[in-house]
Amino acid sequence: xxxxxxxxxxxxxxxxxxxxxxxxxxxxxxxxxxxxxxxxxxxxxxxxxxxxxxxxxxxxxxxxxxxxxxxxxxxxxxxxxxxxxxxxxxxxxxxxxxxxxxxxxxxxxxxxxxxxxxxxxxxxxxxxxxxxxxxxxxxxxxxxxxxxxxxxxxxxxxxxxxxxxxxxxxxxxxxxxxxxxxxxxxxxxxxxxxxxxxxxxxxxxxxxxxxxxxxxxxxxxxxxxxxxxxxxxxxxxxxxxxxxxxxxxxxxxxxxxxxxxxxxxxxxxxxxxxxxxxxxxxxxxxxxxxxxxxxxxxxxxxxxxxxxxxxxxxxxxxxxxxxxxxxxxxxxxxxxxxxxxxxxxxxxxxxxxxxxxxxxxxxxxxxx
Numbered sequence: 001x002x003x004x005x006x007x008x009x010x011x012x013x014x015x016x017x018x019x020x021x022x023x024x025x026x027x028x029x030x031x032x033x034x035x036x037x038x039x040x041x042x043x044x045x046x047x048x049x050x051x052x053x054x055x056x057x058x059x060x061x062x063x064x065x066x067x068x069x070x071x072x073x074x075x076x077x078x079x080x081x082x083x084x085x086x087x088x089x090x091x092x093x094x095x096x097x098x099x100x101x102x103x104x105x106x107x108x109x110x111x112x113x114x115x116x117x118x119x120x121x122x123x124x125x126x127x128x129x130x131x132x133x134x135x136x137x138x139x140x141x142x143x144x145x146x147x148x149x150x151x152x153x154x155x156x157x158x159x160x161x162x163x164x165x166x167x168x169x170x171x172x173x174x175x176x177x178x179x180x181x182x183x184x185x186x187x188x189x190x191x192x193x194x195x196x197x198x199x200x201x202x203x204x205x206x207x208x209x210x211x212x213x214x215x216x217x218x219x220x221x222x223x224x225x226x227x228x229x230x231x232x233x234x235x236x237x238x239x240x241x242x243x244x245x246x247x248x249x250x251x252x253x254x255x256x257x258x259x260x261x262x263x264x265x266x267x268x269x270x271x272x273x274x275x276x277x278x279x280x281x282x283x284x285x286x287x288x289x290x291x292x293x294x295x296x297x298x299x300x301x302x303x304x305x306x307x308x309x310x311x312x313x314x315x316x317x318x319x320x321x322x323x324x325x326x327x328x329x330x331x332x333x334x335x336x337x338x339x340x341x342x343x344x345x346x347x348x349x350x351x352x353x354x355x356x357x358x359x360x361x362x363x364x365x366x367x368x
Contacts, residue, residue: 215281238331329347
C-alpha cells in the first residue's frame with residue numbers, strides 16, 4: 001500500500017512538472033538548441049585538432065555525442081508535445097532523464113579536465129559536480145554548480161591563472177553554464193508546480209464545496225485572526241448570522257438535492273449583497289458574515305437590501321417551485337464585548353427574525 005502511494009505521488013509530481021514545462025516549451029527548446037550549437041562547435045574544434053584515438057579523445061567524443069543525442073531527443077519530444085502528441089507525464093520523465101544526462105556529462109568532462117589540469121580550482125569544480133550528483137536534488141545541484149562557476153571566475157580574476165586554456169576550455173565552460181541554467185529552470189518548474197498545487201489544496205481545504213464561500217475551517221481561522229488583532233487594536237466589526245428557512249421541509253418534500261439548491265442559492269446571493277465582508281458557510285443551512293470595511297459603515301442599507309432579496313421569494317429548480325427564504329440577525333461589536341457575545345446576540349436576533357418570517361409567510365420553522 002505504501003509503495004503504491006509513493007508511485008501515485010511520483011506520477012502526480014511528473015504530471016505537474018510536465019504541465020508546467022508545456023507552458024515554457026519555447027524557452028526549453030531555445031536552451032537545448034544553444035547546448036547543441038555549443039556542442040557542435042566543440043566537435044568541429046575537436047576534429048580539427050584531432051591527433052589520435054586515445055582513450056581521453058574517445059571519451060570526449062562519446063560524451064559530447066551523448067549530450068547532443070539527448071538534447072536532440074528532448075527537443076523532438078517537446079515539439080511533439082506542442083502538437084498534443086506527448087503527455088504531461090512523459091514531459092516530466094523527460095526532464096528528469098535529461099537532468100541525469102547533464103550530471104553524467106558534467107562528471108565526465110570534469111574528470112577528463114583533471115587529466116590535463118590538476119590546479120586546485122579544477123579539483124574544487126570536480127568535487128562540486130560530484131557533490132551535486134550525490135545529492136541528486138535539482139536545487140542543490142544548481143547551487144553547487146553555480147558555486148563552481150563563480151569559483152572559477154573568481155580564481156582567474158585573483159590569480160590571473162589560465163584556467164581557460166584554449167577554445168575547448170571556453171566551450172566546456174559555456175556549455176557547463178547552460179547546463180546549470182537548465183537545472184535551475186528545472187528546479188524553478190518543480191517549485192512553481194508544487195506552489196500551484198499547494199495553493200490549490202489550501203484553497204480547497206478552506207472553501208466550501210457547495211457554495212464556494214469559506215468553510216467552517218476558514219471561519220474559525222478568521223475568528224482566531226480577528227481575536228488576535230483585537231488584542232492590539234480595537235477594531236470595528238459586526239456579525240451577521242443567517243439561516244436558510246425550510247431546508248428540512250424541502251428535503252422531505254422533494255429530496256436532498258432540492259434542499260441543497262436553497263443553500264447553494266444563498267451562497268451565490270450573499271457576495272452580491274456583502275462586498276467587503278468575510279462570508280462563510282459554517283455547516284447545514286447556516287451562514288456567517290464578519291462585517292468589516294465599507295460594509296460595516298453601510299450595514300443598515302445592506303440589511304434592507306438583504307431583506308428585499310432574501311426574506312421570501314419563489315425560485316424554479318428542475319420544474320419545481322421552491323420557497324426561498326433566509327433569516328438573519330446582526331450585532332455590532334460594542335466596547336467590552338467578546339466575539340462570542342457578539343455572535344450570540346446576532347444569533348438570538350436571527351432566531352427572532354426567523355419567527356417573524358414564519359408568522360408573515362406561514363413558513364414551517366423548526367424549533368431550536
